[in-house]
Amino acid sequence: MSEILLELKDVHVYYGSAHILQGVSLYIKEGEVVALLGRNGVGKTTTLRSIMSLTPPKKGSVIFRGKDVTKLPPHLHVRLGLSLCPEGRRIFQGLTVMQNLKVPLSGTNRKELLKLVFQIFPELYERKNQYAGSLSGGEQQMLAIARAIMCNPKLLLLDEPMEGLSLLMVRRVLKCLEEIRERGIGILFTSCTPRDALAISERAYILEKGKIVFEGTKHKLQESSEILQKYLGVV
Secondary structure, three states: OOOEEEEEEEEEEEEOOEEEEEEEEEEEEOOOEEEEEOOOOOOHHHHHHHHOOOOOOOEEEEEEOOEEOOOOOHHHHHHHOEEEEOOOOOOOOOOEHHHHHHOOOOOOOHHHHHHHHHHHOHHHHHOOOOEHHHOOHHHHHHHHHHHHHOOOOOEEEEEOOOOOOOHHHHHHHHHHHHHHHHOOOEEEEEEOOHHHHHOOOOEEEEEEOOEEEEEEEHHHHHOOHHHHHHHHOOO
């Protein structure tokens, strides 16, 4: 049975006086893919930022691989095996694909990680000397995910990885995520679209106004038309 890789316990986050996360608790097992669903503005991005200590919790704890990392700075989260691919890609447009991939690299496993990335994203190998700003939107998203993998994570955090992509590119990104999972890397990703999210995830959480209002397998959620309609607007 897989061990728990990440656990959030009663996490509360504030922006000024605004209470954004109101007691969020969730967990992810080793090698598991979990979707965090919800409409825009409900706290999905803040949840990922709280895990990385970019927006540290005021209350509650973040446990990663059995260690309380709540108060650790973000760079130590990366060293422990957490990697965040933020919404909006945030790649370096004026650098080549290869230069973008080498930004987070340090240590002796550079060649192994590059080999892994190019196995998952062969399109990036074909464009390794091309400027990132000249890539299509889908290719830029693949580059953003690939750059996060270059941190050699045990858990990959993806913020809206399918947002703004064509149906064809959504399918391609989903295939890449399956390949990442097959290599034993856990994935927690946010999405507003349950159809795409449930195609790859094993379990899902729904966030509404800073609180978890649903937790269960994707099959349980797919069968819950009332919940889908109430919290995600799916008819």
